[in-house]
Amino acid sequence: MTTPIAEDDLHAYADGQLDAARLTQVESWLAAHPERRARLEEWRAQSAALHRAYDRVLGEPLPARLLPPANAPRWFDLRRLAAVAWVTLGLVLGFALRDQTLSRDDKAAVASLPRQAAIAHAVFVPEVRHPVEVGAEQEAHLVAWLSKRLGAPLKAPQLDSAGYKLVGGRLLTSESGEVAQFMYENAEKKRLTLYVRREAPKAAATAFRYASENGVDVFYWTDSRFGYALSGSTGREDMLNLGSLVYKQFGG
């Protein structure tokens, strides 16, 4: 005995919110009532249109006025602030101080890499239907676009041997310029992100390192062009293997 299919079920179907058992029931009901699909498709098209119109906000730098007032000590101090990828003030300060304090900034910049990467990971991994701007089906286009924006040839590493497929990528903004983020997913829907940013031309390459940022495991390193950070939450051992796999593919 199954509960009759109601309109609420159709909304939940369109929104991907049905459990497996109910999903099967609704699918077989829809097979018998194909005329009801049109409305489902309209609802999905509405959601897709909202994403097309408003997702761009996710990648915008944060306006400085979103910073809480100075009398809110538990909020962020300026040094932390500069480490946050999309904060405009960090961009301005970083740009102004870059030339005078390059060597000191090098260290700070490398230290900011795993943190920026982990925050960007936390922002985009929960996105259900639109986690990336350009999908893996357009991989060549994606890689060409991101290479152009970062100003040097880039590639998307292959993680198929570890069970992860490329979902796609997006372009973000940080105080060191534009940043590429690639996203991967395995059969259990676990996601990894690879954050790639330009490093200062004279920066020395750094070895493979580990950081734990709010429960996100990050393996990161730099070469003469880019800083790379692979973020995920599947456990340190697992992430170490995945990180090594990526590291090797970039000639590490």
Add this chain to the structure above:
Amino acid sequence: MNYRDAIIAEIPRLRRYARALAGNGDLADDLVQDTLQRALEKWRLWQQGRELRPWLFSIMHNLHVDGRRRDGRLDYREEDELPLPPQRASQHDGLELRDLDRALALLPPEQREVLLLVGLEELSYAEIATALNIPLGTVMSRLSRARARFKAVLTGEAAPLLKVVSP
């Protein structure tokens, strides 16, 4: 768990929602700013292990409702504040954004919230019921009405609240 970093990671999504909800970038960032301050003041009330995102959306919802009450305004904007109808076909992105801004503005606020939390923010219905402090059944009925009205507005079938400007 670092509360501050967890909130920072939510700011882009709060801005996206506020942008669609308020229909205007400055108003949206006012709302985000107020939400962040309120979250900061109340952070001890947030239980670790509880989902942060629905809690932040519920703070934003309460501020949005308070703001509408305080200003004594229904969801109404002067005609000259509304975006002009599309005049050039070359700016597709901009056009779609303006069309959606306008269509959303023509939904009652409680329907707009549910439509955006489902379609854009992809919260579960149960999370939305918690965030808006309404029963699940109300979430579903608002969603149903919102989708019907949104369609009607986008296809021009809704009662015209806007004067049509001929090109």
